[in-house]
Amino acid sequence: MLDIKHVTKVFFPGTVNEKVALQDINLHINEGDVVCVIGSNGSGKSTLFNMIAGTFPVTAGTITLDGKDITKAPEYKRAFEIGRIFQDPTKGTSANMSIQDNMALSLRKGMRGLKYSLNQEKKNFFRQILEPVGLQDRLEDNVGLLSGGQRQALTLIMACMSHPKLLLLDEHTAALDPANARIVMELTEKYIAQEKFTAMMITHNMQFAIEFGNRLIMMDEGKIILEASGDEKRNLTVPDLIARFREIRNKDFADDEGLLTEGN
Amino acid sequence: MIEGIFVEGLIFSVMALGILISYRILDIADLTCDGSVATGAAVAAICITNGWSIPAAMVLAFIAGVLCGLCTAAIHNHLHIPGLLAGILTMTMLYSVNLRILGNKANVPLVRVDTMYDFFHQIFAFMPQAFASLAGTLLMVLVVKVIFDLFFRCDMGVAIGALGGNEQVVISLGMNVSTLKYIGLGLSNGLIALSGAMLAQYQGFADANLGQGMVVQGLAAIMLGEFLFRSNRISLITLRVILGSIIYKGLMFLGRRYGYLVGITPNDFKLLTGLLVIISLIIASTRTKMAEDKARKEAVARVMEDKKNA
Numbered sequence: 001m002l003d004i005k006h007v008t009k010v011f012f013p014g015t016v017n018e019k020v021a022l023q024d025i026n027l028h029i030n031e032g033d034v035v036c037v038i039g040s041n042g043s044g045k046s047t048l049f050n051m052i053a054g055t056f057p058v059t060a061g062t063i064t065l066d067g068k069d070i071t072k073a074p075e076y077k078r079a080f081e082i083g084r085i086f087q088d089p090t091k092g093t094s095a096n097m098s099i100q101d102n103m104a105l106s107l108r109k110g111m112r113g114l115k116y117s118l119n120q121e122k123k124n125f126f127r128q129i130l131e132p133v134g135l136q137d138r139l140e141d142n143v144g145l146l147s148g149g150q151r152q153a154l155t156l157i158m159a160c161m162s163h164p165k166l167l168l169l170d171e172h173t174a175a176l177d178p179a180n181a182r183i184v185m186e187l188t189e190k191y192i193a194q195e196k197f198t199a200m201m202i203t204h205n206m207q208f209a210i211e212f213g214n215r216l217i218m219m220d221e222g223k224i225i226l227e228a229s230g231d232e233k234r235n236l237t238v239p240d241l242i243a244r245f246r247e248i249r250n251k252d253f254a255d256d257e258g259l260l261t262e263g264n
Numbered sequence: 265m266i267e268g269i270f271v272e273g274l275i276f277s278v279m280a281l282g283i284l285i286s287y288r289i290l291d292i293a294d295l296t297c298d299g300s301v302a303t304g305a306a307v308a309a310i311c312i313t314n315g316w317s318i319p320a321a322m323v324l325a326f327i328a329g330v331l332c333g334l335c336t337a338a339i340h341n342h343l344h345i346p347g348l349l350a351g352i353l354t355m356t357m358l359y360s361v362n363l364r365i366l367g368n369k370a371n372v373p374l375v376r377v378d379t380m381y382d383f384f385h386q387i388f389a390f391m392p393q394a395f396a397s398l399a400g401t402l403l404m405v406l407v408v409k410v411i412f413d414l415f416f417r418c419d420m421g422v423a424i425g426a427l428g429g430n431e432q433v434v435i436s437l438g439m440n441v442s443t444l445k446y447i448g449l450g451l452s453n454g455l456i457a458l459s460g461a462m463l464a465q466y467q468g469f470a471d472a473n474l475g476q477g478m479v480v481q482g483l484a485a486i487m488l489g490e491f492l493f494r495s496n497r498i499s500l501i502t503l504r505v506i507l508g509s510i511i512y513k514g515l516m517f518l519g520r521r522y523g524y525l526v527g528i529t530p531n532d533f534k535l536l537t538g539l540l541v542i543i544s545l546i547i548a549s550t551r552t553k554m555a556e557d558k559a560r561k562e563a564v565a566r567v568m569e570d571k572k573n574a
Contacts, residue, residue, distance in 0.1 A: 109438030
């Protein structure tokens with residue numbers, strides 16, 4: 001499915017601010033895999049997502065999706081097959097447009113023609129899929145009027161409507177309050193189970209990372225330092241992870257402990 | 265007299281609709297307008313004085329405007345220059361281009377040739393000429409409005425609307441942002457040039473200096489319209505722009521007519537228009553702030569209420 005080979009990213013090369021964000025990353029993801037990505041701040045998780053999605057070009061290495069080399073493809077072209085949800089709920093929807101306009105746009109990918117955007121059939125369909133998040137009667141409201149949780153739920157629904165081959169979830173519940181985070185997370189699980197999406201999810205919650213999905217990778221200083229899948233992953237515990245981290249990196253975890261929560 | 269204000273306002277509203285695309289929908293402060301409105305006027309005037317049919321002249325003026333917008337979009341997209349600077353560059357270059365189009369003359373009169381308005385006077389022969397001009401202009405503006413509304417309700421139009429609100433969304437939907445900016449700025453300046461073509465025919469000449477300060481005037485009209493009513497429906501937003509344009513021209517008329525009583529001359533209009541925009545911005549931001557204050561107070565009251573009940 002997704003093949004990341006020898007991907008390296010250096011920011012500001014040749015300047016005093018030169019920073020190696022990713023160091024020779026190799027990762028293969030199979031169809032249907034649900035991968036949790038953990039690691040402290042600055043470990044390269046988001047940079048890895050940015051490389052996959054094409055926000056910034058890689059410095060070296062190749063990225064292949066479904067047998068197609070996408071290393072040099074611009075972000076908007078990769079978006080045909082990759083759905084991405086950001087931590088910031090305002091990034092996934094257009095605030096000055098109604099919910100129905102936002103949804104009508106996300107029905108498919110690619111350049112748009114002059115077809116009339118909305119019809120009754122589409123509106124009914126939108127109402128139906130918005131029902132679980134209680135937005136079914138607000139189709140004509142501007143998205144700017146929604147709460148962060150509602151906006152993120154809408155973003156998720158919109159991302160899933162176009163059936164992406166790969167779903168990238170970049171701490172998509174981190175900016176929400178616990179109640180809304182749970183609602184969005186439940187919705188995420190439901191969609192992933194229902195549509196059998198291949199997904200990668202960055203999270204700071206180690207307990208959750210152990211429970212969710214079939215694979216787990218831990219990153220630090222631009223490298224993947226730990227990979228677990230299947231039974232091995234299910235049998236992990238949070239203290240295990242912390243111990244493994246200490247063992248591998250041979251450094252005190254205390255600095256990073258605050259950044260990784262053990263669950264709630 | 266009063267019909268004149270409406271005709272001017274309606275012609276002006278076509279330009280304001282163009283500015284609506286760049287300024288409100290795409291969220292790009294595009295100053296190309298000051299140049300492209302004169303381009304439209306110049307192209308139409310030269311076509312008509314050279315014996316072209318009026319519809320052909322208007323279409324060519326629109327296309328010339330689209331090219332101006334594409335030029336700004338190209339500078340903005342490929343050189344990664346902010347929209348504001350890209351627009352200023354095009355506008356400045358257009359001043360020379362417009363003089364070239366006008367045959368190196370500062371203005372070209374449209375006398376002893378048939379214009380759009382002579383045509384309106386013929387088909388609406390049963391009414392006085394001033395009303396015939398108004399009826400014809402109204403008809404044209406309505407056609408432009410309906411096409412505009414339909415476009416911004418189709419998939420491509422909605423996508424351009426999304427771009428102004430949030431570029432990332434458009435990228436995520438697999439669309440090339442550059443292409444959408446080309447289309448948006450092209451249409452915007454096409455309408456602006458069309459408005460210039462109508463204006464040249466109405467006032468009877470095309471002038472290389474026609475465009476000076478037009479962006480600010482257009483913004484004033486858009487903002488005046490926004491005080492009338494709130495809506496997120498495109499048909500009402502465009503209606504608001506048209507009404508705002510007429511109100512703006514009405515205010516300018518009052519300034520010309522009665523301004524001398526308080527010592528205002530037409531020389532002061534640019535200053536007054538700028539002040540009008542500033543005042544509109546202040547009112548709009550005060551409104552937002554007041555709404556936020558109110559919401560905050562209500563939230564605090566709710567929290568206190570909950571605490572008391574607990």
